[in-house]
Amino acid sequence: MAQTAENIHEKYPLDGAALRLATDGTPTLIGLECADCGTRAFPPAPVCPECMSENVRDFELPDSGSLYTWSVVHVAPKGWNVPYIAGYVDLPQSVRVFAHIVGVDAADLEMDMAVTLTTTVVGEGENGTVESYAFTPAKG
Numbered sequence: 001m002a003q004t005a006e007n008i009h010e011k012y013p014l015d016g017a018a019l020r021l022a023t024d025g026t027p028t029l030i031g032l033e034c035a036d037c038g039t040r041a042f043p044p045a046p047v048c049p050e051c052m053s054e055n056v057r058d059f060e061l062p063d064s065g066s067l068y069t070w071s072v073v074h075v076a077p078k079g080w081n082v083p084y085i086a087g088y089v090d091l092p093q094s095v096r097v098f099a100h101i102v103g104v105d106a107a108d109l110e111m112d113m114a115v116t117l118t119t120t121v122v123g124e125g126e127n128g129t130v131e132s133y134a135f136t137p138a139k140g
Ligand SMILES: [Zn+2]
Pocket: 034, 035, 036, 037, 038, 039, 048, 049, 050, 051, 052, 053
């Protein structure tokens, strides 16, 4: 069955379709997998970004990957905490995720370093604190 924006929102009310939080707060990112062409992508969508098929399903992404690249952001929309580090993280299964990189100084980042999924406060919105997924250097 094709997913609509409405039923995705019902399934993942906390942070849209891209993030699930377990009752203990453990985050899991949700990606898209196309049953017709095999494309995997993030975030999930009702239509495959490669072949436009609606024969897509969501799947849980691995919670660790490697840092592809990053940049320090000093200017952001009102309410966002700055500066912050924005980066691309490569997860297994050919999915690249754009996210905040937290818990580390930019000077200590290295290409391909191992990172794991976490959550962070990214700023303040009209309804209070805004949290989102992020990646942080893997321990050990
Ligand atoms: Zn496809």
